[in-house]
Amino acid sequence: KEVSVPKLLNEFSVENRASAAQATIQDLDFNKDTIILNQRATIAWLVDPMDEIESSLEVERILVEQAADDHALYFDDQVVAELELVGVATPTVSALPTEDVVLEMREALLRRNGRLGNIFLAVSPEGETGLLKEPRFTEPDKYGSVVIPNGAIGRIHGVNVILSNRLSSTQYFMYDRSAIAFALQKGPAIDERKAPEYGTGAM
Numbered sequence: 736k737e738v739s740v741p742k743l744l745n746e747f748s749v750e751n752r753a754s755a756a757q758a759t760i761q762d763l764d765f766n767k768d769t770i771i772l773n774q775r776a777t778i779a780w781l782v783d784p785m786d787e788i789e790s791s792l793e794v795e796r797i798l799v800e801q802a803a804d805d806h807a808l809y810f811d812d813q814v815v816a817e818l819e820l821v822g823v824a825t826p827t828v829s830a831l832p833t834e835d836v837v838l839e840m841r842e843a844l845l846r847r848n849g850r851l852g853n854i855f856l857a858v859s860p861e862g863e864t865g866l867l868k869e870p871r872f873t874e875p876d877k878y879g880s881v882v883i884p885n886g887a888i889g890r891i892h893g894v895n896v897i898l899s900n901r902l903s904s905t906q907y908f909m910y911d912r913s914a915i916a917f918a919l920q921k922g923p924a925i926d927e928r929k930a931p932e933y934g935t936g937a938m
Contacts, residue, residue, distance in 0.1 A: 736771075784936035814915060841894055844910070
């Protein structure tokens with residue numbers, strides 16, 4: 736199964752209509768992006784009743800919480816893989832996001848009609864260390880008084896910066912938040928069943 740997301744291919748042209756003259760009737764063309772619902776992200780585990788008895792921890796609750804965390808990290812990895820697949824390299828090559836590279840990526844996205852408030856720079860811990868050496872990132876007066884969005888660790892040249900340890904030391908991406916879409920055919924769910932072959936009470 737799949738989900739189709741409509742996408743505009745062009746835009747209106749504004750004209751300065753003369754008095755009593757008819758405006759040009761325009762039409763916009765649509766295409767579609769397709770999201771294929773072929774991911775079945777699953778985690779399965781077993782709770783041995785003897786192990787649980789011997790533990791002072793709430794084993795089942797801890798395993799559920801860990802599974803939720805690991806699903807979230809898996810999702811992050813899929814986003815990174817997609818950004819890697821469709822990303823466009825900047826003319827300047829650098830292992831860390833220098834100011835020159837940030838400006839090049841920013842310019843490329845704005846040229847593609849990206850909206851500055853929706854643009855994010857995702858960096859690795861090593862990339863963040865590099866940015867922390869950049870005055871335009873660490874000194875608020877360099878970029879004015881702004882409210883930093885939740886999840887962002889700062890801004891540089893108006894671009895929100897977020898930190899992800901799912902990126903390799905030399906990975907960093909700048910993107911508009913509208914660049915990637917995902918769809919859920921079914922929300923997160925959990926279920927359990929008895930597994931007596933592993934002992935009474937196992938599941």
